[in-house]
Amino acid sequence: MGKLTLLFLLLLLAQVAFSQNNLIIKGKAPLLKDGTKINIEKIKPRRFAAKTEVDSTYVKGHQFEFRLKNNNGEYYDLTINKYHTRLYLQPGMASVTLADSLLRNVTVSNNLMADENNQFLNQVVNDSVYLAYRKINADYSRYARNKKINKDTLAANRIKRDELLELFNKEYGRLVLEWIRIHPASYLNSYLLYNAHNQSEQSISEEEVKHVFAAMPINIKHNIWGSELKYRIDSLFVGGNAPDFAQADTNGKIVKLTDFKGKYVLIDFWASWCLPCRAQNPAVLKVSQQLAMRNFTILGISLDSRKDSWLRAIKQDGLNWTQLSDLRYWGNGVSVNYYVYDIPANYLIDPNGKIIAKNINSDVMLSTLKRIIK
Incomplete structure (x- = not known):
């Protein structure tokens, strides 16, 4: 095979793979109208929310076009x-019709x-x-908006809700698993599994999930x-690193998690403004006291945004273990990477x-840790 022919085949294969x-x-x-700007952004998991990928185009002759790279079955805004x-689209082609300027009537075909x-x-x-x-x-929302409400009735309705x-x-979750079983090759599957x-x-x-x-x-x-599912399986599921x-x-x-390698570490996510966290702190403090002589430590991660409130809560609750925070509230870097959406939360390493x-x-924290950490 000649060099030119080989080069042509390599370029062709690269083009096919790229497309x-x-x-x-x-x-x-x-x-x-012509000149109307349209943006499209690939939606990403919370860890990458700050890394936006926005493409723009303009209407011309009541038409527009996007050519997007690196699509492996994504969804867009x-x-x-x-x-x-929102558009859920796999590689190839998609025909999109915007029937109004408010995007209330959008149809997608050929995808x-x-x-x-x-x-x-x-x-x-x-x-x-x-x-x-x-x-x-x-019903609950409608009742809660009434001027005259019974607190007990509201609480009972909230429990039912x-x-x-x-x-x-x-x-x-059952619907997702059933969908994946019936449609094993659907590009939608990884998003559905992640979302569920x-x-x-x-x-x-x-x-x-695994x-x-x-x-x-x-x-x-x-x-x-x-x-992102692979990241969670490898890094955040039980058994992950x-x-x-x-x-x-x-x-x-600056303190690192790896500074405590060789020890059992309870990563405790909390905040001074979180009432359930403050209510749980005595149980965590008891764990710290009773396991002080074992190969164990606690590492607190606070989702506070004010340092004075954070320090005051540490003192008030008598928390005597290492406490860390970047004071970014729900944007705390550790909580984002550890998929912490609610606090209190914890991971045992x-x-x-x-x-x-x-x-x-917290009700079984001490007995559980005593059983694990000898």
Whole structure:
């Protein structure tokens, strides 16, 4: 084979490989004026929310076009001024029609992932558990807005609503697993699996996530949601290697998780403004006192934004272990990387840096840690 022929084949193969994860959006906008700016942004998990990828184009002759690279089955936010719509699109082509300037009537064709997303959403919104939850949530909100309300009735309705939400989270997990079983090659799958587990860890267990994710075809795991699922499985599930981090302590000294390698470490997420955290602190303090002579330490991560409030709470609650914070509230770097959405929360790390337990309840914290840490 001649050198020119070989070079041509290599270039052709590279072009084919390059085009396999590109997306071309052909759009129609019959009511938009020429020059109207349209933005499209790839939606990312919380860890990457600050790293935006925005492409822009302009309407010309009531048409527009986007050519997007590195699409492996993603979802996007398309915006015009302050209005937006979500698009779930796989590599290849997509035809998008914007029937109005408010993005209330948007249709997508010629893209299977968009069709499959509509099919899945239709299953969810017609699910009996979802409909029951939606009704009781509406009833609760309506009652809460009344000028004359009975606090006991409101509390009882809130409990019913929360119970139905928990039931729906489990039902949503079931719907996701059933969808993946019936549509194993859908580009939607990694996002659905990520979203279900992220929404509620009770909806799909860690073991189920690992099993389902491992069975997925490689090509549908290469999007950002598949990558983030792998990160969570490898780094945040029980058995995973806890991600290292570094933050300042109360004196401004930078402390790393790896500084405690060789010890059991309870990473305790809390904040001075979090009442359940403050209520749990006596139990954590008791653990610190009774396990002081064992190969164990506690590392507090505060989601405070004011240093004076943080320091005052440490003193008031008598917390005598290492405390760290970047004073960025819910943007705390460690909480973001550890997927902490609610506090109090905790991770137990073994001497080798592996996660061996998560979110240990304060009622059983001491007995659980005594059993694990000899």
